[in-house]
Amino acid sequence: MRKIQVQGVHHITIVGSTRQSALDFWEGVLGMPFIFEQPNLGKADESHLYFDPGDGRLLTVFTNEERVDARRPAPREVGSMEHLAFNVSRATFTQVPARLRERGIDFIERDRGFMNSIYLQDPNGMKVELACYKFETPEGHRAADVLMRAHQLRVERGDHHIGDEHLADAIEDLLAERERLEH
Template sequence: MDKVQVQGIHHVTLNGADRQTSIDFWQGVLGMTLFFEQPNLDEPELGHLYFDSGDGTTITVFTDEGRKPSERKLHQQVGSVHHLALSVSQATYRMAEERLKAHGFAVTLRDRGFMDSLYFREPLGLLIELASYKFEPPQGCTHAQVLAIAHAKRVAAGDDAIATQHVADALVELSASHVKSLSPS
């Protein structure tokens, strides 16, 4: 059977509350520029806001002036979204806890070994993760390539999770495969 090969995430669309709640959070708190707005073409009574996530992908939000925010935790039903992870730099990650608390958000920090994670709930109850890799891949390589090699090293070592040494060894392996040394060692 032939595959339908995807090339990345085009956009994620969320069901929002009123327009201003969405703008205040996505642009006001997370710094995503609102760059496009129109009615929802399938349900014209709803608004459709487009926010730039910073890497060329888009978060869009359907808005309804009759809906108001509720900070309750969303139900985790089969097929539902558990959380939305957004990429941030290490500098932003280090400031995020303080800045989110200043906006009234409760946060949870997690060290994942190869990345740092900060979790909080946005005004409608969706769990948001701010994720920051602790490494940069070699030029021309991706984080996924590094992590695939680190995963293989983790499995070979019998470890439960990817750790710093797996990532460091994966970086050495990838770097060596991209530039051949004239020296035997």
């Protein structure tokens, strides 16, 4: 049987509470430009708000003025989404803790070996991650190329997780391979 080949995320849709709550968080806190609003064509009592998460794709939120913010952690069970991650630059990442504290938003910061992460919750308890790779992707490659090679090096060396040395060596390997192919 032939598989269906996807080409990236088209959009993500979240069930939100009110229009203002969605605008305050997605545009106000996370800086995603609000693009437009229209009725939810599949559910007449909801509006459908569209935001740009920074890569030209879409994040959308279903809202209904009868709902209130859940203000509790979202369910974490089989079939649920654990979290939604967004890329931020290193410069922005270093500013996130202070900016969240200014707004009274709780967060957790983690070093993931190959990236740094800050986790917070939207007004309905959905976990949101702001992630920043610890490397610059070499021209002509994707971040996934660097990570696949770094993982391979980590496994070959018997290391617990991907670290800076794996990333540096992976980038060096990718650039050397490109050099060999060009000559």
